[in-house]
Amino acid sequence: MLCSRIRTTAIAGLSAAAFGLMADVAVAAWEVNLQPPVSPIGRDILELHNLIMLICLIIFLVVFSVMFYSLYAHRKSKGHEASQFSHSTKAEVVWTIIPFLILVGMAIPSTATLIKMEDTSKADLTVKITGYQWKWQYEYPEHGVSFYSNLSTPRAQIEGIEPKGENYLLEVDNPLVIPTNKKVRFLLTANDVIHAWWIPQFGTKKDAIPGYINEMWTLVEKPGTYRGQCAELCGKDHGFMPIVVEAKAPEEFEAWLETEKQRQAKQTADLNRDWSKDELLAHGEKVYVNCVACHGAAGKGLPEAFPAIAGSPVATGPIAEHVSLVMNGKSGTAMQAFKNQLSDLDIAAVVTYQRNALGNSTGDVVQPSQVNSIR
Amino acid sequence: MATAEAAHHDEHHGHPTGILRWITTTNHKDIGTLYLCFSLTMFLVGGLMALVIRAELFQPGLQVVDPHFFNQMTTMHALVMIFGAVMPGFVGFANWMIPMMIGAPDMALPRLNNWSFWILPFAFTMLLASLFTAGGGPASGWTLYAPLSIQGGMSVDMTIFAIHMMGVSSILGAINVIVTIFNMRAPGMALMKLPLFVWTWLITAFLLIAVMPVLAGAVTMLLTDRHFDTAFFNPAGGGDPVMFQHIFWFFGHPEVYILILPAFGIISEIIPTFSRKPLFGYTTMVLATAGIAFLSFIVWAHHMFTVGMPLAGELFFMYSTMLIAVPTGVKVFNWVSTMWRGSLTFETPMLFALAVVFLFTIGGFSGLMLAITPADFQYHDTYFVVAHFHYVLFSGSVMAMMGGAYYWLPKWTGHMYDERLGKIHFWTNTIFFNITFFPQHFLGLAGMPRRIPDYALQFTEFNVISSMGAFGLGLSQLIFVYVVIKCVRGGKKASDKVWDQPRGLEWTVPSPAPHHTFDTPPKIA
Ligand code: HEM
Ligand SMILES: [Cu+2]
Ligand SMILES: [Cu+2]
Numbered sequence: 022m023l024c025s026r027i028r029t030t031a032i033a034g035l036s037a038a039a040f041g042l043m044a045d046v047a048v049a050a051w052e053v054n055l056q057p058p059v060s061p062i063g064r065d066i067l068e069l070h071n072l073i074m075l076i077c078l079i080i081f082l083v084v085f086s087v088m089f090y091s092l093y094a095h096r097k098s099k100g101h102e103a104s105q106f107s108h109s110t111k112a113e114v115v116w117t118i119i120p121f122l123i124l125v126g127m128a129i130p131s132t133a134t135l136i137k138m139e140d141t142s143k144a145d146l147t148v149k150i151t152g153y154q155w156k157w158q159y160e161y162p163e164h165g166v167s168f169y170s171n172l173s174t175p176r177a178q179i180e181g182i183e184p185k186g187e188n189y190l191l192e193v194d195n196p197l198v199i200p201t202n203k204k205v206r207f208l209l210t211a212n213d214v215i216h217a218w219w220i221p222q223f224g225t226k227k228d229a230i231p232g233y234i235n236e237m238w239t240l241v242e243k244p245g246t247y248r249g250q251c252a253e254l255c256g257k258d259h260g261f262m263p264i265v266v267e268a269k270a271p272e273e274f275e276a277w278l279e280t281e282k283q284r285q286a287k288q289t290a291d292l293n294r295d296w297s298k299d300e301l302l303a304h305g306e307k308v309y310v311n312c313v314a315c316h317g318a319a320g321k322g323l324p325e326a327f328p329a330i331a332g333s334p335v336a337t338g339p340i341a342e343h344v345s346l347v348m349n350g351k352s353g354t355a356m357q358a359f360k361n362q363l364s365d366l367d368i369a370a371v372v373t374y375q376r377n378a379l380g381n382s383t384g385d386v387v388q389p390s391q392v393n394s395i396r
Numbered sequence: 397m398a399t400a401e402a403a404h405h406d407e408h409h410g411h412p413t414g415i416l417r418w419i420t421t422t423n424h425k426d427i428g429t430l431y432l433c434f435s436l437t438m439f440l441v442g443g444l445m446a447l448v449i450r451a452e453l454f455q456p457g458l459q460v461v462d463p464h465f466f467n468q469m470t471t472m473h474a475l476v477m478i479f480g481a482v483m484p485g486f487v488g489f490a491n492w493m494i495p496m497m498i499g500a501p502d503m504a505l506p507r508l509n510n511w512s513f514w515i516l517p518f519a520f521t522m523l524l525a526s527l528f529t530a531g532g533g534p535a536s537g538w539t540l541y542a543p544l545s546i547q548g549g550m551s552v553d554m555t556i557f558a559i560h561m562m563g564v565s566s567i568l569g570a571i572n573v574i575v576t577i578f579n580m581r582a583p584g585m586a587l588m589k590l591p592l593f594v595w596t597w598l599i600t601a602f603l604l605i606a607v608m609p610v611l612a613g614a615v616t617m618l619l620t621d622r623h624f625d626t627a628f629f630n631p632a633g634g635g636d637p638v639m640f641q642h643i644f645w646f647f648g649h650p651e652v653y654i655l656i657l658p659a660f661g662i663i664s665e666i667i668p669t670f671s672r673k674p675l676f677g678y679t680t681m682v683l684a685t686a687g688i689a690f691l692s693f694i695v696w697a698h699h700m701f702t703v704g705m706p707l708a709g710e711l712f713f714m715y716s717t718m719l720i721a722v723p724t725g726v727k728v729f730n731w732v733s734t735m736w737r738g739s740l741t742f743e744t745p746m747l748f749a750l751a752v753v754f755l756f757t758i759g760g761f762s763g764l765m766l767a768i769t770p771a772d773f774q775y776h777d778t779y780f781v782v783a784h785f786h787y788v789l790f791s792g793s794v795m796a797m798m799g800g801a802y803y804w805l806p807k808w809t810g811h812m813y814d815e816r817l818g819k820i821h822f823w824t825n826t827i828f829f830n831i832t833f834f835p836q837h838f839l840g841l842a843g844m845p846r847r848i849p850d851y852a853l854q855f856t857e858f859n860v861i862s863s864m865g866a867f868g869l870g871l872s873q874l875i876f877v878y879v880v881i882k883c884v885r886g887g888k889k890a891s892d893k894v895w896d897q898p899r900g901l902e903w904t905v906p907s908p909a910p911h912h913t914f915d916t917p918p919k920i921a
Contacts, residue, residue, distance in 0.1 A: 077765065132714075135710060232637065
């Protein structure tokens with residue numbers, strides 16, 4: 022079995038390499054250094070990293086060539102007699118001061134880069150990023166646009182039922198879109214636990230912490246799609262909340278922003294009408310992707326950690342309590358408040374769905390207006 | 397163990413035998429043995445958990461475990477290795493060697509000594525049992541960051557209680573070490589004549605007393621946040637999740653030096669013996685150890701560069717962390733100078749010591765890179781950090797203990813270990829260690845986060861290599877277990893000196909060392 026796995030890996034490796042030649046994959050297999058940067062800070066960091074590594078490498082080689090020379094030349098088997106010297110103040114002072122000076126030399130460019138990184142002033146665009154278990158929310162407060170970004174890799178690929186796609190685990194339904202060559206400021210926070218937002222090619226990583234608003238910035242010079250992952254353990258699906266950013270030329274970005282605004286306006290209009298049960302169920306099934314991570318695709322949950330929806334006393338009990346649990350969550354557990362993440366329509370639909378599917382059949386229909394009155 | 401029995405010449409009163417002997421013992425050698433056996437057991441348990449992790453990461457996709465269990469494994473692996481394998485392991489060495497090295501008959505507080513050991517099996521039963529509670533074991537990483545750890549089930553409470561017990565055990569052990577070193581030295585054994593192993597342990601003991609209560613405080617606050625509606629770390633109640641990290645790392649960074657300073661001590665004993673030369677720069681070695689210990693209290697936030705500190709804070713912690721490289725460098729230079737123009741031989745303990753110097757330095761350099769704040773934003777929470785701390789912890793602390801075990805086993809058991817098997821263990825261990833962990837540097841740089849059960853396809857190749865190395869590394873430890881058992885059971889009779897030209901009081905007594913070593917204090921030249 023091991024052998025066949027190794028063989029599959031080798032084949033996967035080869036085909037990935039072949040693929041790498043054809044497509045413009047930013048990160049290829051066997052990569053041994055930082056990903057190619059696309060922002061000024063990313064470039065500074067790469068240079069700094071290369072410089073420090075080179076210095077370390079040189080010191081390492083010097084010190085250990087001395088050691089290995091000694092291992093070779095001062096062996097007993099070669100008849101080397103031990104001398105008995107046991108200190109030399111001069112040598113010790115020298116190898117305290119020289120490393121100190123080298124460190125000062127390293128600290129200077131590091132300080133300069135750090136100062137640049139922390140300067141978030143004069144941004145052209147602000148994006149607010151909120152981490153949730155386990156997805157990201159992106160808001161453009163200056164433009165009234167906001168949306169969620171979920172992993173879009175199918176479960177079947179993760180479980181090995183389907184072959185894995187090129188961007189396995191690094192793909193989302195709604196990527197963040199930003200303009201190129203503009204200073205974009207990110208405001209980071211989280212809803213539940215600590216997450217960290219990281220795009221290696223930008224050189225930006227910062228924690229998203231509940232109750233805090235952290236700041237960082239980037240300026241992306243090249244249009245393209247950039248991929249990263251959450252970089253702070255945030256629970257079960259920490260490995261499954263990727264980050265994808267599309268950097269578009271400013272005109273294209275404006276156009277995207279306009280369509281996005283219109284789409285969201287239409288959604289608001291939808292909130293005010295009555296929905297049929299079928300419509301709600303169809304929409305509810307889509308909204309339920311927000312719940313799958315814990316409650317399972319079939320509503321079976323995970324024994325002892327996440328309750329099943331099928332036959333749940335809440336999902337078959339009073340409607341108002343069900344709605345209010347979904348809206349407000351339950352503090353101290355992973356069941357989060359969906360109030361701000363989901364619209365009235367989404368909540369109405371997912372509640373209707375949970376009450377009439379996944380093994381339940383209460384026959385109840387919950388309208389967006391009803392949710393709004395509980396809100 | 398059997399041989400210690402043979403050498404048993406305790407005439408005061410009838411001593412229990414069999415299992416009761418080990419439960420009631422107040423003898424530093426017995427307790428040292430208990431600690432070492434416990435440490436080895438935990439090393440194997442923690443190692444099995446690591447193999448679960450590496451088996452899952454052998455291929456992209458989820459094959460072996462589910463993500464929730466994966467997180468329990470990373471959390472438990474770290475807790476078991478740090479608190480179960482490395483810390484008790486060093487206490488075992490301290491128990492065996494400190495009295496012998498300073499010319500004392502036993503530890504100063506023998507009953508306390510028994511107690512501090514026997515707390516541990518209970519603590520770890522509690523910790524490991526938490527894996528079988530509803531919802532599984534703790535899954536928030538060994539760092540137990542709030543608010544994630546507040547979400548966990550009852551296993552988190554059991555972990556907290558276990559940590560309290562381990563803390564009590566460590567503090568009692570540390571008190572014993574300090575009292576022994578200050579009060580039980582043979583006449584003429586001035587502080588500046590202490591073997592370096594004793595010095596490093598003295599400083600480690602102070603670190604333990606200073607920071608274990610801090611950890612206890614942090615986890616107690618977690619506990620009250622979880623159950624008694626306090627809000628130390630809950631922003632909704634006016635608390636602060638980042639405060640947990642500050643408190644944790646105020647413990648955590650000195651903790652990493654608790655895990656390495658005794659290893660420095662062991663290396664500083666082994667290298668002079670096989671170089672047939674005194675340790676180079678004894679005084680600076682002592683000062684460097686003290687300097688590292690002091691600096692370790694003012695660098696903690698280097699684990700938290702990404703939480704969003706003010707620029708001044710980031711600069712302070714960057715500079716202070718970089719400074720640690722100076723005393724660390726001094727140590728490495730001094731070890732190399734000890735070998736310089738010596739008369740070197742390469743028995744197994746020396747091979748381990750050389751590998752520690754070489755590989756620990758790789759970890760030291762990656763530590764220096766991590767200290768460079770702007771670059772740390774790229775490295776933080778990636779496999780680069782995983783590689784770093786395994787180079788300092790495995791090829792630093794653990795391999796130093798293995799070297800120490802080979803070095804002193806003949807003194808402990810009265811038999812020579814099997815040199816050929818020892819060398820085979822050394823080479824398999826060291827080669828597989830590098831196959832396992834060196835590629836993780838590349839993974840981290842290329843962007844693979846740590847603590848994930850599944851990964852993007854471009855990380856496949858190095859993960860395959862790393863997993864194969866890990867299984868080899870795990871298997872090679874079985875050789876070690878075999879060599880130790882074989883050596884305890886029998887083997888060539890060891891002389892008192894064991895090695896060609898060792899220094900130190902422990903080599904002046906018979907092998908195996910009698911049950912009470914220095915009933916009359918030795919004369920120190
Ligand atoms: C030259 C000396 C050292 C320096 C400058 C250094 C620096 C650092 C830095 C900056 C980090 C944080 C990296 C990050 O998370 O972004 C780190 C992590 C770590 N270091 Fe070191 N280090 C040194 C030696 C050691 C030693 C001797 C040990 C233990 C024996 C050690 C154990 C660890 C561990 C366990 C972590 C990871 C903790 C975690 O996040 O779980 N380090 N080191
Ligand atoms: Cu995460
Ligand atoms: Cu640290």
